Amino acid sequence: xxxxxxxxxxxxxxxxxxxxxxxxxxxxxxxxxxxxxxxxxxxxxxxxxxxxxxxxxxxxxxxxxxxxxxxxxxxxxxxxxxxxxxxxxxxxxxxxxxxxxxxxxxxxxxxxxxxxxxxxxxxxxxxxxxxxxxxxxxxxxxxxxxxxxxxxxxxxxxxxxxxxxxxxxxxxxxxxxxxxxxxxxxxxxxxxxxxxxxxxxxxxxxxxxxxxxxxxxxxxxxxxxxxxxxxxxxxxxxxxxxxxxxxxxxxxxxxxxxxxxxxxxxxxxxxxxxxxxxxxxxxxxxxxxxxxxxxxxxxxxxxxxxxxxxxxxxxxxxxxxxxxxxxxxxxxxxxxxxxxxxxxxxxxxxxxxxxxxxxxxxxxxxxxxxxxxxxxxxxxxxxxxxxx
Amino acid sequence: xxxxxxxxxxxxxxxxxxxxxxxxxxxxxxxxxxxxxxxxxxxxxxxxxxxxxxxxxxxxxxxxxxxxxxxxxxxxxxxxxxxxxxxxxxxxxxxxxxxxxxxxxxxxxxxxxxxxxxxxxxxxxxxxxxxxxxxxxxxxxxxxxxxxxxxxxxxxxxxxxxxxxxxxxxxxxxxxxxxxxxxxxxxxxxxxxxxxxxxxxxxxxxxxxxxxxxxxxxxxxxxxxxxxxxxxxxxxxxxxxxxxxxxxxxxxxxxxxxxxxxxxxxxxxxxxxxxxxxxxxxxxxxxxxxxxxxxxxxxxxxxxxxxxxxxxxxxxxxxxxxxxxxxxxxxxxxxxxxxxxxxxxxxxxxxxxxxxxxxxxxxxxxxxxxxxxxxxxxxxxxxxxxxx
DNA sequence: CGACTTATGTTGGAGTCCATAGATACTCAC
DNA sequence: GTGAGTATCTATGGACTCCAACATAAGTCG
Numbered sequence: 008x009x010x011x012x013x014x015x016x017x018x019x020x021x022x023x024x025x026x027x028x029x030x031x032x033x034x035x036x037x038x039x040x041x042x043x044x045x046x047x048x049x050x051x052x053x054x055x056x057x058x059x060x061x062x063x064x065x066x067x068x069x070x071x072x073x074x075x076x077x078x079x080x081x082x083x084x085x086x087x088x089x090x091x092x093x094x095x096x097x098x099x100x101x102x103x104x105x106x107x108x109x110x111x112x113x114x115x116x117x118x119x120x121x122x123x124x125x126x127x128x129x130x131x132x133x134x135x136x137x138x139x140x141x142x143x144x145x146x147x148x149x150x151x152x153x154x155x156x157x158x159x160x161x162x163x164x165x166x167x168x169x170x171x172x173x174x175x176x177x178x179x180x181x182x183x184x185x186x187x188x189x190x191x192x193x194x195x196x197x198x199x200x201x202x203x204x205x206x207x208x209x210x211x212x213x214x215x216x217x218x219x220x221x222x223x224x225x226x227x228x229x230x231x232x233x234x235x236x237x238x239x240x241x242x243x244x245x246x247x248x249x250x251x252x253x254x255x256x257x258x259x260x261x262x263x264x265x266x267x268x269x270x271x272x273x274x275x276x277x278x279x280x281x282x283x284x285x286x287x288x289x290x291x292x293x294x295x296x297x298x299x300x301x302x303x304x305x306x307x308x309x310x311x312x313x314x315x316x317x318x319x320x321x322x323x324x325x326x327x328x329x330x331x332x333x334x335x336x337x338x339x340x341x342x343x344x345x346x347x348x349x350x351x352x353x354x355x356x357x358x359x360x361x362x363x364x365x366x367x368x369x370x371x372x373x374x375x376x377x378x379x380x381x382x383x384x385x386x387x388x389x390x391x392x393x394x395x
Numbered sequence: 396x397x398x399x400x401x402x403x404x405x406x407x408x409x410x411x412x413x414x415x416x417x418x419x420x421x422x423x424x425x426x427x428x429x430x431x432x433x434x435x436x437x438x439x440x441x442x443x444x445x446x447x448x449x450x451x452x453x454x455x456x457x458x459x460x461x462x463x464x465x466x467x468x469x470x471x472x473x474x475x476x477x478x479x480x481x482x483x484x485x486x487x488x489x490x491x492x493x494x495x496x497x498x499x500x501x502x503x504x505x506x507x508x509x510x511x512x513x514x515x516x517x518x519x520x521x522x523x524x525x526x527x528x529x530x531x532x533x534x535x536x537x538x539x540x541x542x543x544x545x546x547x548x549x550x551x552x553x554x555x556x557x558x559x560x561x562x563x564x565x566x567x568x569x570x571x572x573x574x575x576x577x578x579x580x581x582x583x584x585x586x587x588x589x590x591x592x593x594x595x596x597x598x599x600x601x602x603x604x605x606x607x608x609x610x611x612x613x614x615x616x617x618x619x620x621x622x623x624x625x626x627x628x629x630x631x632x633x634x635x636x637x638x639x640x641x642x643x644x645x646x647x648x649x650x651x652x653x654x655x656x657x658x659x660x661x662x663x664x665x666x667x668x669x670x671x672x673x674x675x676x677x678x679x680x681x682x683x684x685x686x687x688x689x690x691x692x693x694x695x696x697x698x699x700x701x702x703x704x705x706x707x708x709x710x711x712x713x714x715x716x717x718x719x720x721x722x723x724x725x726x727x728x729x730x731x732x733x734x735x736x737x738x739x740x741x742x743x744x745x746x747x748x749x750x751x752x753x754x755x756x757x758x759x760x761x762x763x764x765x766x767x768x769x770x771x772x773x774x775x776x777x778x779x780x781x782x783x
Numbered sequence: 784c785g786a787c788t789t790a791t792g793t794t795g796g797a798g799t800c801c802a803t804a805g806a807t808a809c810t811c812a813c
Numbered sequence: 814g815t816g817a818g819t820a821t822c823t824a825t826g827g828a829c830t831c832c833a834a835c836a837t838a839a840g841t842c843g
Contacts, residue, residue, distance in 0.1 A: 013406075013409075013410070013435055013436070013800095014800070014801085014829095015406070015799065015800055015801090015828085015829050015830055015831095016800095016829080016830090017406075018401075018403070018405075018406045018799090018800095018829095018830070018831085019829085019830065019831095021401075022401070022830090022831095038790080039790080039791085040789085040790075047401055048401070048831080048832095049831065049832050049833075050790090050791090050832090051792090051793090051831075051832065051833085052830075052831055052832075054791085054792085055830080055831090071840095074841090075788095075789085075840085075841080076787080076788050076789065076840080076841055076842085077787085077788040077789025077790065077839080077840065077841075078788080078789050078790040078791070078838065078839040078840050079789085079790080079839070079840060080789075080790055080791090081790085081791085162735075171735075219628075219630065219631060231703070233703070233704075235623050235624065235628065236623065236624060236626065236628070238624065240623065240624070240704070242607065242704060242705025242706070243607060243705050243706060243707040243736075243738065244705055244735075244736050245705070246702075246705045246735050246736065247703065247704060247705045248702075248703060249702045249703070249705070249735060250699055250702045250703045252702055252733070252735065253698060253699060253702060253733055255643050255695070307643070310641060311638055311641060311699040311700075311703065312699075312703050314634075314636075314637045314638045314640055314641060315619070315621070315635065315636060315637070315638045315699065315700050315703055315704070316621075316628070316630060316635055316703070317630025317631050317632055317633070317634045317635045317637070318630070318631060319631040345640070345641055347550075347559075347632075347634050347637060347640065348631075348632050348634065350631065401831095402798095402830095402831070402832085403797085403798050403799055403800095403830065403831055403832090404798075404799090404831095406798095406799070406800085406830090406831095407798080407799065407800095410799090410800090426821085427821080427822085428820085428821075436800080436801090437800065437801050437802075438801090438821090438822090439800075439801070439802085439823090439824090440799075440800050440801075442822085442823085443799080443800090459809095462810085463809085463810080463819095463820085464809080464810060464811085464818075464819050464820065465808080465809065465810080465818085465819040465820025465821060466807060466808040466809055466819080466820055466821040466822070467808070467809060467820090467821080468820075468821055468822090469821085469822085
């Protein structure tokens with residue numbers, strides 16, 4: 008909303024960005040006439056803008072479409088490969104790194120395994136190994152990256168420092184921006200992993216285009232994240248969606264319903280849930296009862312958020328969302344008595360990659376914001392390598 | 396964020412709006428040089444823009460400041476009286492109407508009394524009487540209004556229709572936009588009254604400039620409203636902040652702690668709270684205990700919202716906020732065990748006018764959005780009456 | 784092969800902004 | 814009072830961007 012006008016060159020820049028956006032959002036390549044209609048500019052101006060953008064490598068010409076009346080129109084497409092960003096997912100058991108192009112498509116990934124016992128230094132080393140692997144897979148150098156976003160477990164402050172982690176005491180206080188900044192010279196953002204998963208679902212997943220949603224991280228460590236007004240809600244200190252900390256929600260103990268279920272007797276706690284959900288799927292009454300109890304507790308905290316925010320959608324994510332087929336219906340049923348209007352509930356579908364993809368989305372968002380910021384040199388398209 | 400460039404005239408328009416904004420946000424009148432610095436334009440261009448804006452009545456020249464070196468600079472101020480909006484507060488017991496100028500300053504008000512037994516038609520009639528009174532007080536005609544926002548009790552849908560009202564069954568389904576639109580030809584918005592109170596506090600009150608806040612309506616009918624990312628959060632169906640509907644928060648019964656207090660024995664329920672708060676202020680142990688219990692229940696629902704949203708601030712509003720001196724401290728204490736970080740809590744200070752003022756703020760917001768919308772004729776400053 | 788359709792290139796004109804230079808008006812010191 | 818100093822005002826030329834209109838090019842269809 009912070010429109011500020013300015014120079015004639017600024018006007019040209021705005022029109023260029025408008026054209027870039029039109030091309031990026033279009034499914035198929037656009038002709039000059041279509042671009043003129045989309046941007047509201049006259050033909051002649053569009054010609055100027057387009058040749059300039061082509062020279063700078065932002066867009067590329069496509070062979071004319073065959074068939075159709077009249078002289079075939081030249082078509083142009085957005086060059087998503089003009090730049091790349093890196094997404095990171097630093098979890099308890101694994102580190103994922105993915106390089107994506109400007110359209111958010113993955114072009115190279117890396118993965119390393121860690122455990123809850125891994126020390127901070129080892130984890131950081133594993134992170135850099137994953138980054139290097141992703142860069143090699145993408146055929147890029149670190150200097151080619153336009154932005155990096157890392158998702159980490161724990162509460163992440165506005166300054167990017169990890170404030171509080173239940174699972175990894177050793178990880179508190181890590182200054183990821185500083186550490187990553189020593190090796191990467193592009194803008195770096197750190198965010199909580201669950202928040203990034205929510206963002207990924209809103210951009211690429213089941214919640215595409217939804218403005219207000221609650222993302223439930225259903226797993227052994229439950230949590231929630233919020234997308235409000237189309238944007239990730241970070242909160243004042245980063246600790247949003249923590250309604251589970253209230254004892255009356257039973258969120259800290261609700262996984263016990265699954266672990267204590269006779270169906271899972273003898274299994275390790277981390278395997279219990281899958282066993283119970285499997286048995287419930289097969290119709291086992293004890294398992295169904297355990298799922299029911301779990302859903303009721305999950306619904307308590309969820310209802311508090313739904314009543315507070317009145318979201319359009321609730322997305323069920325986290326490890327347990329793999330069993331959405333047996334969990335979704337009891338959850339909806341348990342929400343019913345609490346809510347004025349039970350929002351639609353959908354199950355996450357991006358799987359393990361959701362955090363890395365969300366991280367890439369956030370990095371792309373940041374680039375977008377820079378482009379459209381009123382001032383600043385980066386606001387003008389930094390010329391990527393020209394491919395003629 | 397939807398910047399779209401455009402014409403040369405559009406550029407001029409953006410620069411004009413930029414100048415208007417600079418002048419409106421400045422405390423004192425600005426000289427041309429200061430304006431040039433604020434907008435980033437050159438002097439010559441600013442002269443063009445300013446003379447144009449002056450001709451169209453948006454800004455006015457002010458006599459030069461005395462003293463100082465060099466030739467005295469002409470100074471200009473934003474003409475807040477170039478346009479006016481109307482705010483309405485349609486409550487259970489009263490209807491308030493206030494006409495404000497473009498700076499949000501009240502220039503005329505009207506008030507009519509109604510009761511919970513007033514019929515729908517009578518209430519609407521009282522509303523129009525209040526509107527007429529406010530217009531007369533302001534010395535304006537209905538056609539002079541640029542926008543109207545009405546705050547109403549009850550859940551307000553996106554279409555402006557009242558969906559659910561506990562206090563006034565007769566009020567459900569009122570199409571206020573249609574009814575007001577028959578007499579007023581400007582854009583009309585309807586919003587929940589508590590939401591508007593929150594907006595007023597964020598614009599003009601104790602929460603000035605805060606981006607994320609929870610507004611508690613503490614009174615006989617408790618509620619809450621949210622400002623998120625600097626904007627009112629309306630929710631998908633308008634029913635936000637309804638965490639009190641969950642039984643575990645005890646919000647629906649917590650006023651009973653005050654009404655049942657021996658200090659208020661024999662008093663009418665609507666007077667009980669004030670008596671108890673007064674006795675607590677004087678140190679009466681029974682009253683203090685009742686306030687303590689009330690604060691504990693209020694803290695439950697509040698904590699759910701705070702943990703969900705991690706706001707910077709909680710504003711205590713509603714009728715009971717008049718007794719913030721005895722309520723604030725127990726509330727903060729009761730929040731402590733639930734929250735990771737207890738946000739700052741401030742008491743509302745706008746009093747009875749908060750809803751009308753918030754309504755005017757929302758109407759002004761809407762005008763602002765129209766100005767900055769990429770297309771649309773209204774986007775260009777509609778010429779107000781020229782005063783030479 | 785010619786008519787039709789659509790896209791492309793070119794030109795002139797208008798609007799907006801910037802930089803520069805000279806004129807203007809006020810204060811301060813003597 | 815008068816002149817130096819300072820900051821603002823005004824005017825001009827040049828550069829950039831956009832638009833509208835017209836003539837030209839490259840296909841399809843009958």
